[in-house]
Amino acid sequence: MPRALITGITGQDGLYLSELLLAKGYDVYGLIRGQNNPKLDLVRETVPGVKLLTGDLTDMSSLIRALNVARPDEVYNLGAISFVAYSWENAMLTTDVTGKGVLNILEAVRLYSGDDPTKVRYYQASSSEMFGKVQEVPQRESTLLWPRSPYGVAKVFGHYMTINYRESYGMHASSGILFNHESPRRGFEFVTRKVSQAVARISLGMQDGITMGNLDAKRDWGFAGDYVEAMWLMLQQDTPDDYVISTGVTHSIRDLLEVAFERVGITDWERLITQDPRFMRPAEVELLIGDSAKAKSVLGWEPKVGFTELVQMMVDNDLELQREQKDK
Structure with missing residues (x-):
């Protein structure tokens, strides 16, 4: 039975991804921040098969503990302060969680993996907000990043840090540059x-x-339930890479x-x-507006x-x- 650890389990993506992985026979662990998290009951009711662990992206020791308990084959880092407007009001906290939190989880995965850098396959939730003041239409994996919010800047840091860990340590680390995706769980x-x-x-x-x-x-709005399938497909590839996930409309x-x-x-x-x-x-x-031609050709993914x-x-x-x- 494959094992997965998901940060950001309380968000719409975390819930849809949990359902997908459980349906595929995974043993799923979810990282939840705080003992009195207001969304704790929601997660337990929606995906009762998920085993919940307490941890925080700003606390690497808690991430290492979670990895040692979950012993995952795959880690999906969906955790972030993701409301763009809020990031101007709390730029420092957004940077700590959405930016430096990525470094913490990458380093925790690297240490946990020991001598085998591909022991854990890692997914990073990157964002179309990284394109900001767009330099190309439509936006693709090679488009210059020009973020226009503290959130976007933090996401760029996490995106490039994921690439750096892949290139520096040989980790199986991929980023999904997801365009806006919505659902009744938003x-x-x-x-x-x-x-x-x-x-x-x-x-x-x-x-x-x-x-x-x-x-x-x-x-470019799509359905979150479609987009989590793309996350999973990225970690099934032999070679890690970055993919734009969008509808193209x-x-x-x-x-x-x-x-x-x-x-x-x-x-x-x-x-x-x-x-x-x-x-x-x-x-x-x-x-x-995204160009997800690469995801279609390599992953076989298209929005439904x-x-x-x-x-x-x-x-x-x-x-x-x-x-x-x-x-x-």
């Missing part, structure tokens, strides 16, 4: 879930409108709003939107869920949740 602070929840509440008469930031920013925030409101039968949605400068980024990333289906899935989920709340 946190409420993210714009897609903010919209799907608000649209559900508006349609049920529980909310009057939505306050938004930049409606013209464009993103871009949509604006306006498109997101239109599809979401259409799902609940509201066509004149513009009257329900208020824009507030507080939700504008200090340095905006205007257009992200399209943009419209994804947004409808999220709205339907929040309609059900809000109806339950309304009926209480």
